Amino acid sequence: MIAALRRHLETIVLIASGLVLAAGGVLAWAGDDAAARWMWIAGTLLGLAFALSATVEAARHRRPTVDIIAVLALAGALWVDEPLAGAIITLMLATGQVLEARADARARRELSLLAARAPRTARRVVGDGLVEVAVEEIGVGERLLVRPGEVVPVDGRLAADATLDESALTGEPEPVERPAGGDVRSGVVNAGGPLELVTTTTAQTSTYAALVRLVEAAQAASAPFVRAADRWAIAFVPLTLALAGGAWWVSGDPVRAVAVLVVATPCPLLLAAPIAIVSGLSRSARLGVVVKGGGALERLARARVAVFDKTGTLTRGRPQLADVVPADGGDPDVALRLAASLDQVSAHVLAGPIVEAALARGLALTMPDQAEEVHGHGVRGTVGGRRVRVGRPSWIAGPDPAPWARQVRRRADLDGSMSVMVEIDGEPAAALLLRDPIRPDAPRMVRALRAAGMDRIVLATGDRADVAHMVGRIVGVDAVLAECEPVDKLTALRREGERGPTLMVGDGINDAPALAAADVGVALAARGATASSEAADVVLTVDRIDALADAILVARRSRRIALQAVAVGMGLSLVAMGAAAAGLLPPTLGAALQEVIDLLAILIALRAVLPGRLHTVAIPEEDLRTLAALRVEHDGLAPLVERVAAVADGLSTQAPDLAPVLALRDALETDLLPHERADEELLVPLVARALGSHEAVAALSRTHAEIERQVARLRRLVDGLDPVPAPEDVVELRRLLYGLYAVLKLHNAQEDEGAFSLAPARVP
Structure with a gap:
């Protein structure tokens, strides 16, 4: 019973203060001023106890707090016999506490969504039967059966094609098709028929267990929520006390001092900033980015220099x-x-x-x-x-x-x-x-980071210099640091920190020291979390690094709105304090005015709950299905593209065999060209609609035309060859094939980056 009362203390105080204030108003209207006065005194005492307990708690943790102003205002209201002002202050404080608690609970619900669905048992395939076991008993290399609608208990490899609902991990509502042999992560839901998988992790090291640990860490970091007011308390409290004391000393009237304290109750600080920051935490979680507390969100908003590891961040991390x-x-x-x-x-x-x-x-x-x-x-x-x-x-x-x-x-x-x-x-x-291929969304992410206000982007990797510089050139970073040991990354962070607050992105155990040392550490945990996730302040639970750019936009917008709410609310409060010090604002009217100022600041802060600008492109469901179908064809033609180079490699000027060339020509005309024409008819308009510009897809159309031209040249060349071609004809044929291969590789990279990366991530 006592525990339940503590959990709902803010709500109880809010209801009680509202009833007491209303009852006093009814009694005053009925002409019983004495009873009304005692009602308002009771409300003031309730608020005084409430504020005093918060002040004592802050003092016990040696944390500066502005609650002392509320204590003085309520005590002063009783001293100068202004109980109505005290009752209004109590209602104001209780309302603020309830709003803050509700916002914090909302963020917790977003972060707790994964933990609430954690599976407890699994079905092990044994001979011709099934045995239900606890997930803790599952080892690596075992065969499991997952029934329709059940959560996959551990990471594994599919034995057959499967349809999965990955919305809990990626946020994407549409079920996805995964091929046999593909990896499946724990935590996704089987949206098709019964599926079998071979486990590749234990329950303790699986993706889902790691994400649950991340949720617990994020909740621990954000509860209790450290109010933004605490950072300004050291300056605001002395200013308020000085102004109140000065008004009393100049006028000789203690009522003026109490009036100053009443309008100085800083609910814009107590409420507006936390509401905006918690809203940012909630929106980031819906994007698949777990931010470990309001402090981490604010540091993310201030970051100006990004340092990236290569493997698993700018590249797939999976060969x-x-x-x-x-x-x-x-x-x-x-x-x-x-x-x-x-x-x-x-x-x-x-x-x-x-x-x-x-x-x-x-x-x-x-x-x-x-x-x-x-x-x-x-x-x-x-x-x-x-x-x-x-x-x-x-x-x-x-x-x-x-x-x-x-x-x-x-x-x-x-x-x-x-x-x-x-x-x-x-x-x-x-x-x-x-x-290990470069992530198709990596170049878009780098451009999005620059658009979000990032001044400098650096690649720091332990890989060879030639490989590192190639990746850095493709994704568009400002500097490349190759062959880095963990200590070299720490040195690079200290050096880059001179340019501004740093953000470090990595996913390996060796990245953990750098993630902890950076102003903001960002870890990728889409395929499971390691020590890097434990050391990081921000964790991406979706396999898209461009979600980081969206999280930065959310963080900066939330911080900007918090500052706007504080500036408007506290600015108006300072004006009201000056009026109260001049004797123009009595305590009761000041308390009512402060309530209006508080509501205005809260309304400004609540804008952070509304969706803001993101770099992610919104694509209609019909276009997403078209994009997915074209992507399947696109991936299925990869062996044919590699076959172009293999046929060219096999050509010899000594007794050349043209049979592979003829078969390749037919395959290009029957398989490749129809796909490229479908891309021109369907993909190019789709991407133009999504990006809002036909200029953005001009390069795709040009390469479609070039591919068709090269295949036509190949047909004309092959049709004109003698049964035993001359050496110079073989050389020309080989040159044409190598040229076609280069165009196809470049075009596929263009489509991966400029078109298919617009769709939600497909985690293998």
């Missing part, structure tokens, strides 16, 4: 298959199919991308037999009666690799790629090249 290089005479599709079949049971970080790439190419996978993970090397097993090993090149090729394997290693070094070797029946069969 994708870039190419399959077969051994002499090998079949790349066979090697990829067997490797992906074996990797279905592997929890290694490179296994998922290999499985996804095989499924994207339409390869039929089979479950392996006797699969065994060899720690630090790879995985081996039997697939369809064939012995397969997939893993490190040194494990497969040995200390003296074949010439093709050495060439693959050189190519991987030049491209900054990772290589995985495939062995079939004891013979090296192919090398799989994987690359």
Whole structure:
């Protein structure tokens, strides 16, 4: 009972003060002035006890507070026999406390949405049956069944295509389709039929558990909410006391001093600023950005220099298959199919991308037999009666690799790629090249940060200088610091801090020191949180870094509105204090006027609840569906694009084989060109509508035309070749194919950045 009263103390005081004030008014209207006076005295005493308890609590925590002014005003109202003024002040204080508590509770509800849905049990697949177990008992590599409507309990890899509701993590209401072999995060809801997955984390290290910890940290940081008034209390309290004392000394009338104290009750500070800041916390949470308290939100609003790590922030942080290089005479599709079949049971970080790439190419996978993970090397097993090993090149090729394997290693070094070797029946069969691609939304995010007021953007990474500078050039940063150890990032933050408040963005354990040292640390936790999330002030729970730019816009707008509310409210209060000191404003009228000023300041602050300008583009649902369908076609043509370079590589001036060229030409005309024409007809107008400018899509239209021109040139060249082409014709054919490949790669990057990045993120 006592605990419940404490939880609702502000509401109880508000109701009681309102009833007492109203009862006194009724009694005064009825002519019973004595009873009315006692009613208002009771209301004043209630407010005095309420304000005094807040002052004692602040003193106990050694925190400056303006509540002392309310205590003096209420005590002074009793002393000079102005109980009506005291009763009005009590109602004003109680109203403010209730509004602040409601705003704080609203922010907590936004932050607690994830924690409230945490799953407790899971269904483990055992033989031909299911066993329900606690999520804490789930290990890595187990098969789980998730029924329709249930929450996925731990991170895993899908055994078949699935339809998922990811709104709790991403905020996007539309269900998304995830392919077999794709990663699925805990916390999403199965929106389709029963799905099976192979676990890749435990419950304790899963995405959902990490996000729950982040919510708890954010709530701890924002409760109790440190009121913005505390920062101005040191200056405001002495000013008020000096003005009140001066009015009393000059006039000899203590009523003037009480009047000054009454109108000095600083509810614009007590209420307006917290309402605006808490509204910013709530709106940021809805964008998928958890800000750990009002202080972090204000520091985010003041940031002027951004320092980014590369891997997982400006890049995907998750490799994708870039190419399959077969051994002499090998079949790349066979090697990829067997490797992906074996990797279905592997929890290694490179296994998922290999499985996804095989499924994207339409390869039929089979479950392996006797699969065994060899720690630090790879995985081996039997697939369809064939012995397969997939893993490190040194494990497969040995200390003296074949010439093709050495060439693959050189190519991987030049491209900054990772290589995985495939062995079939004891013979090296192919090398799989994987690359961590740049996030399509990274360049847009950098431009959005500049538009939001960021003065300088720096890339600080431990990667090689050539790779780092390439990424920095593409996304558009101001400076690149490569081959950085954690201590080098700290040094860079101190140096950049001389230019203004710093913001550090990272997602790895090695980023935790820099995140803690920056004025604002921002961590990415869309695929699970690490030490970086614990050290950060701001955590992105969606797999879009451009959400950071929106969070900065929200933070700056909330801070700006808070300052506007404080400036208007306190400015009017200072004017009223001057009038009260001059004897122009009696205490009762001053209390009523202060209530009007408070309401005006609160109304100004409540503007922060309304949606403000964001850099994110709003796209209608019909256009989003069109964009998703074109994206599927776009991704499905990636192997055909790589095939252009592979065919060019295979051309030789000595006895050239034109059969691959003829097959490629037909595939380009039947598969690629129809897609590019559909892009011109559907994608280009869609993006122009979203961005509000046809100039923004002029480059896309130009490359569509160039692709069609190059394919037409290829047909004319091939049709005009002799059965045994001359060497110079082969050279020209190879040159044309390499040129077409370059145009296609550039065009795909343009579409990823300028068109498909406008859609909600697709977390693999």
